[in-house]
Amino acid sequence: GQNIDQPTEMTATEGAIVQINCTYQTSGFNGLFWYQQHAGEAPTFLSYNVLDGLEEKGRFSSFLSRSKGYSYLLLKELQMKDSASYLCAVRDKDYQLIWGAGTKLIIKP
């Protein structure tokens, strides 16, 4: 079967750094996506990795290791507005997205 694992919930402090991990076992691999979802809203795209390494985009970075089936999303200089769920998704051999259950990130002042 296909499986995406993420921690259910994490807590961090405003201004700090947090790393959200994602491990996956899927039928094929054609890229990994991170999305942000605020409560009651739709998911919005954050990042895409298809090759090993780090992709940086402002305060957010995403890392991929295909050999380990592992990715992380790194959020720096945390702000209160970063309180949201972060969804990891892998595009499988059929080019469909397989989604993790999401990590709820709580930011405390």
Next chain:
Amino acid sequence: IAGITQAPTSQILAAGRRMTLRCTQDMRHNAMYWYRQDLGLGLRLIHYSNTAGTTGKGEVPDGYSVSRANTDDFPLTLASAVPSQTSVYFCASSEPGQGSNEQFFGPGTRLTVL
């Protein structure tokens, strides 16, 4: 304003009733998707369409049907609603295939089946 719209925003439905959730996009994307999102579970694909005139089954297609008569519209129909179909339904669109073709999501429809 470019994007995806869904209707209705929310609905309470009696079990056994028929219901169509509407989805329209104006980004001229070829691919469209219907997901359901339940607490503690990831988004699960119900049906998809890679281009107008074609549709495919996702992970949880039973009890749902779709049509894709044109590029812009992708309605989802529940023929006879059951309480287990209580969920938040998201429609999404993208360009299909390789590359960083991210999916864009509509605002969702919150459906309660009693």
